[in-house]
Amino acid sequence: MTRDTLARRIFLILLIGAALSAAAALWLSDSLYRQRQADQDRSQAAARIAAALPVLRSGADVRGVARAAEGIVPGSADVALTRRLAETLGQGQAVAYQTRAADCVPPPPAHLPGRTPPGPPLPPLSVAPGSTAPAAPHPPVGPAEQNCRLIVAQTGQGTLALTTALPPPPAPLAADRLGLVFLGVMALAAALLAWIAARLAVQPLRSLSTAAAALGDDLDRPPLPLAGPEELRDAAAAFNTMQMRLKAALSDRTRMLAAITHDLQTPLTRMRLRLDKVTDAELRARLLADFAATQVLIREGLDLAREVEASEPTGQVDLPSLVSALVEDMADAGLPVRVIETCAAVAPTRPQALRRALGNLIDNAVQHGGAADVALIRDPSGDIAITVRDHGPGVPEDQLNAVLEPFHRLDASRSRDSGGAGLGLTIAQRMAARSGARLTLSNHPDGGLEARLVFAQLGPQNQV
Structure with a gap:
């Protein structure tokens, strides 16, 4: 059965606190990293699309970057990518929408027209960055399809629709092997620091407990050193004061018993002499026995006090x-x-x-x-x-x-x-x-x- 010690409690508190703090810091750092990476990917995608627009206007395909789109139904607006396109092409020049992954498959070798395809009307280009486009008529885009985007761009020759694929988001740190190693190292470091802190916190209490246990055997033991934090110095000073008071109390008791014993010697001696004058032998024997018992009581009481106070290495x-x-x-x-x-x-x-x-x-x-x-x-x-x-x-x-x-x-x-x-x-x-x-x-x-x-x-x- 595990003992319920103060060191164990401090260790568990510090370990749990360090683990929670490390987990929260790791989650926040990972979230910020993923957000920055996503923003960087969108900025790069906007730059690639801006560079590819002149080629797409001529009806050519830019493999690996974008392709002209026909008959694609837009989903919800990608506000973040729309903002990056506005920063690159100008305000209101392009709007980005989520769409299905099937729309982002590599285009066939044949030439694809780059003009606005027939079919369901696209949302107007007046959609401002930061707003939300109308709900998509097809089923919502799933997590596996969130990297495909439909871009509706305004060109000098009209409206151009194209699709492009964003890089997949970075994997969470917890799903990465290196991330798991990092988490393990942090857990071991937190456990080690918690163990060291618990020992440092409990060691003064153990020293005080050891001194208190030894005080009963030796009142003349050296006083505790006044070192360490203020609370520990105060406790050590109070313990040393208690030790001095106990020594003084025992010394006073021994001196009192010694004085009583000394003062009783004279009347006891007179009593002993007078007992010899008792003529009744039986009565004299009883009185002498009582006298001897009184002497033994006084002697043993004084011996007990002296032995308790005595010091020996x-x-x-x-x-x-x-x-x-x-x-x-x-x-x-x-x-x-x-x-x-x-x-x-x-x-x-x-x-x-x-x-x-x-x-x-x-x-x-x-x-x-x-x-x-x-x-x-x-x-x-x-x-x-x-x-x-x-x-x-x-x-x-x-x-x-x-x-x-x-x-x-x-x-x-x-x-x-x-x-x-x-x-x-x-x-x-x-x-x-x-x-x-x-x-x-x-x-x-x-x-x-x-x-x-x-x-x-x-x-x-x-x-x-």
């Missing part, structure tokens, strides 16, 4: 080495985590963001599933996926997307033993996006939750 990273090093560090820390499968792959990513995303997924699997199995696999499509699977109860299908939202916790995980503030998967999703991966959650067929960090379409050049 992108580089080519050996994924097996990164995954193995992280799993070994977490296993050394006492966590039940292992690598069950790996493959060779290099991906353009931000290593610290990827480590933070993968670390949060492993922490979540250990907390809610008891253990974490990590695998690095390559799909047949070329995608590279880092999977983290736990062996817990999994997540209801209708909650798979909701658990990625900040502070969202399932009822089964709301225990003091599991801990957490509901931000681990949120931070993992944000860090995955910053590292160039896509995080998806699904329930494994053999049980447990499986998280996948997918790097799309890494070709053979990304294999080690």
Whole structure:
């Protein structure tokens, strides 16, 4: 199915407009050419007839130019040829009529009298150029017979009727092979120009779209250049202003959270000291658990704000080495985590963001599933996926997307033993996006939750 893109619309509009304009210009040029050619043919015919009149008056035949006529019934007047005869012979000296093609056949070798033939009377010579002669008594002249003319000329010895044939009109340009080639070249040129214009018109929008998509991953990216037409410069300036405002807003939020965290440290420390003075052991344990949950909430909220604002360059990273090093560090820390499968792959990513995303997924699997199995696999499509699977109860299908939202916790995980503030998967999703991966959650067929960090379409050049 063809995509409905702005470039395609601009291309079609320009192509149709160029084709219609070219067709109209070609039709007008062809019409003017045919008209000029017809006028030129009539002028030449008038000159030939004027030169042949002295010969025809003597009764001779001028082959290839004209012949004397007998018993020919005139058709409608040829106003254009009558005007040319008036310019050559004088006003009112000759009138031209259309007649049948049979009247223009080559004359026989015998001498033909050149005087006015007997039969139906001819229209008077007083018919002025530009007027119309009486309707012909024979059937109208057809398109194939429009080149035969009956000339009624006034001479010093009386009225002389003669016939002559005009050259056939030039063929339309569309009927000529060269004309068809010309039309084809014009169509190809119009299509090429429309395609170039569409690309030039859409390219700034694509650049703006790419910058907008990259802005979510890196607020510190260079601003858009203020170049090009005025409208594009205005759009780039507005985008750069939005980027600066977003950076300022996130920076203000981080500073505010940092200030709140700092200001809470003193009362939290005093509260912790006072909790030790509680004599009821059960009550003290509950209060300490609430105190620890409050600290975790403050710490994870501050971490989320800092990670979103953090800046890190992108580089080519050996994924097996990164995954193995992280799993070994977490296993050394006492966590039940292992690598069950790996493959060779290099991906353009931000290593610290990827480590933070993968670390949060492993922490979540250990907390809610008891253990974490990590695998690095390559799909047949070329995608590279880092999977983290736990062996817990999994997540209801209708909650798979909701658990990625900040502070969202399932009822089964709301225990003091599991801990957490509901931000681990949120931070993992944000860090995955910053590292160039896509995080998806699904329930494994053999049980447990499986998280996948997918790097799309890494070709053979990304294999080690």
